[in-house]
Amino acid sequence: MSKIELDDPETLQNEIRDWEQREVKSFLGKQKERKDQFYTSGGFPVKRTYTVLDVKDTPVEDVGLPGRFPFTRGPYPTMYRSRHWTMRQIAGFGTGEDTNKRFKYLIAQGQTGLSVDFDMPTLMGYDSDHPMSEGEVGREGVAVDTIADMEALFDGIDLEKISVSMTINPSAWILLAMYVVLAEKRGFDLNKLSGTIQADILKEYMAQKEYIFPIDPSVRIVRDCITWCARNMKRYNPINISGYHISEAGSSPLHEVAFTLCNLITYVEEVTKTGLAVDEFAPRLAFFFVCQNDFFEEIAKFRAARRAYAKIMRDRFGARNPESMRLRFHCQTAAASLTRPQYKINIIRTAFEALSAVLGGAQSLHTNGMDEAFAIPTEEAMKIALRTQQIIAEETNVANVVDPLGGSYFLESLTDDYEKKIFEIIDEVDKLGGTIKLIKESWFQKHIADYAYDTAIKKQTGEKPVIGVNKYVEPEEKVDVEIHPHDETTAERQINRLRRVRKERDNAKVSALLDQLVRVAKDESANIMPLTIELVRAGASMGEIVEKLKKLWGTYRENPVF
Template sequence: MNLFSEAAIEELRARQAEWEEKELAAVLNDRPEEKPSYETESGIPLKRIYTAADVADIPASDLGFPGAFPFTRGPYPTMYRGRPWTIRQVAGFGNPEATNQRYKYMIQTGQTGLSTDFDLPTLLGLDSDDPMAFGEVGRVGVAIDTIDDMDRLFEGIDLEKISVSLTINPSAWVVYAMFIAVAEQRGLDFTKLAGTLQADPLKEYVAQKEWIYPVRPAVRLLRDLIMYSAKATPKINPISLSGYHLSDVGGNAVQEIAFIMAFTIAYCEEVVAAGMDIDDFAPRLSFFFISHQDFFEQICKFRAARRVYAKVISERFGAKKPESMRLRVHVQTAAMSLTKVEHQNNLMRTAIQALGAVLGGCQSMHTNGLDEAFAIPTEEAMKLAIRTQQIIRDEINVTSVIDPLGGSYFVESLTRDMETEIWKVLNEVDERGGAVKLVEEGWFQQKLADSAYTTFKKIDSGEKISVGVNRYVDEQSSTAEVGIHPYDEECTQLQIDRLNTVRANRDSDRVQSLLKELAEQARTESVNLLPKTIELVKARATLGEICGALRDVWGSYDEPMIV
């Protein structure tokens, strides 16, 4: 069933043609438009005006209703009327105690979920005393070396009552093992633990560039994590497929969704091939997208993503449960849009991007601090970021109606156009041999590099405007008064001292024996590595030792050259 009759559409087209010939032509003669053509950030052409004729061929079934297939209008029937999105500001710096204090401050300020950034050594599977970790311990996230650090990180926080997001990728399975081992130590109910691991390996190779192992062993570790967590911790999302990072390195909105859907297909194929039914794990797949500067394109991106995902999971994998087809998304505003020049403008950028995420139907959100172009946000900047979400949620009455822009001629047309472009990319990925193969070959990496180059050329030329940077520049603007979050110079030594204490007091023979067993299991594709990893963290093996044992088996990753 279509939304409009053919007769009504034909009449409308005739009236529009008459308007273009008379009113529009007369104005264009006197006042030409500023650009010869208009398009979205991802290159989709934009018409001057949209009418019912532009959505006449969209079936009503593609819109549907909130909480029903294909979920275009939202993943849940009541959306924010039943439950507001989770305010989940990320935190992580220094040693675990410092991040724990920031957690408690943000909870007091009104945050409703926790999110953790880890330092570079932790992300790369290195202990704080590894020579490669020098200068990076606790600098861009919290340092975690052992189960005891994980315990310190969540000291005084009830893990049965607040959900926890762990922004960790290459070493995600070890951090998960530490997290649930801490929960076991505390006598907590695993079925009440809620949260998300990022744990998205393919996007690391194409965007964020933090890896340990070659591509296929990394995907195997994710498979093991998904299969183990689906049974052991049914409310924890074992992966957050992270389009945000694809956008952050220059990918456009179509690439962000299409590439992540291709990765989703690859992961689902891996788990299904290992013997797990799609409906037994797909309900716990979650997503992490950016809310960028092109306001309407971003809103339509979220709507199109839900529709594409629902069709992929139902048609390609045969899912039967509605919750398997329900795309749930955490959104972060665009860090790459923030500027050091006139950094106060970042408040307005973030607020508009956050509103776009809400109108697009997000389930949780991080709003950037106005000072994030300089360093880790200060407490004051984090409070303002939380207040931004609270004002949108509680003051401006946009949460009362589900999908309030649904039915807009422009929004529905652009949603359809984005979906069409996403399917084109997915079909090309299939034709070229699938996502894993193309990651190994550098195909995705090349596409993102090309997109980034195009974007930055537009910024340099002034075609893409950055207020205060290449347009409306105030030569008197200064960044001298910006307060920067301090780095704790004692962090490294504290972590090293703790590592020495752990190694001196544990049963080292048992740790070495378990590490050998883990390495042997890694040589057998069908063995799930999570149980042995959990044994290791309980025995006080360090994160670096566990990751190193598998590096000895699988080797390290070498990035392909792109031009």
């Protein structure tokens, strides 16, 4: 590989030494620097300034060009010059009808993609009338029990013209089945549908802790979603491999991307075991990362993730199609960075995080509402968050040049540092026995917990400033914030619809299909998706499907880290 060439590196090195002895030393004699050593939020040391010497060992090919391997500078050659990123504000509360109104409001405000947040019972596979669901129905997301709820959720929305992301994991395959049945009922072509289910179950065991079944059958379900979609939904992303929740659980930015790529490797290995070639499914793999508030570090993180992914897919899995090596990701600004004190300044935090996501080459973006530290965001908060993206897209001109920070000595050096550390972690995981083994041993969980604890201590001591919380505090502040109301009739309305579906369906048929589901689940080589689709079409509820499989597979209990 060719390196970035220097005509006379020794002369430049001498000039730097002279600068340090003259200008720097003289200035430090008058005014010291704020710290003896500077670091990124993720712990990478940061020099005073960077020169071409810092990238002299970087292969020119590793920087490359947008839309060309290793895709450091972006997955597409023209990026936002052709089309802005998808502006995808997440929404979900109450019943399908309630969230449908929010969807239509956001679309009217210029949103270009939909993202669905589900309530806790739906996420965990409980029907709304289950005792575990009491007090939670529709409270922090939309409640979905049956296909009737999906019909209400997407009423009047053309699913061939707008992409839909569904943030759900242990029960994701059932939501995918509902989406398929809904599309078929409305006469849509499955190969024209775009969007994703999250379905990244491994990061649940690592970080978010929303799981139902043991690891092995859960990964099998992910495998089945990927293989089924590869053959039946050519534009649909059957998984959104997520670093976001790893970060929100407290991990470092490095661990966010490295652990996510460890999960990727496990999924690809499982799918290829079925005989499906990597180039048949890899082009539709998608990712989801957070954008924290260390501006340049986040941009370097995204660029390094693209480069590392490209090399993994080509060198480890033998991909030949460039689309299999092209990492595409959704980004969300950091919920963990939002504060209740002086909550309006969350708008500024979110704006800078969104800008770094754009400069890092995100394909879609959610910007958090200023009031999300209190509750589900109000319409006004979501409009301001959406307008933040629109200002970046339409007023700043940052979208007019692809990877405008590419070539920055600092950014390229930090990108190199990230890539090196990512592969060191992947190598360590391989040597220790692989991702699933280490999840069971709580290896990932311990790394996340340790960094989260360290961050908490730094905030407590003030080493990590948080404006309004440990710096520039307003002790007498009176918080005046509009809170999104919870409709107390939600559970009753939702349960009434569930009972109506159960009454009107062919219960004997549903019972027979549930028994057949168990037989399919026992055959590890079979795909669980076709029968799940039939169950959903027959009116089976999510809870009924999950409870049937719990009797076969059981549930997962974590070995906690202390």
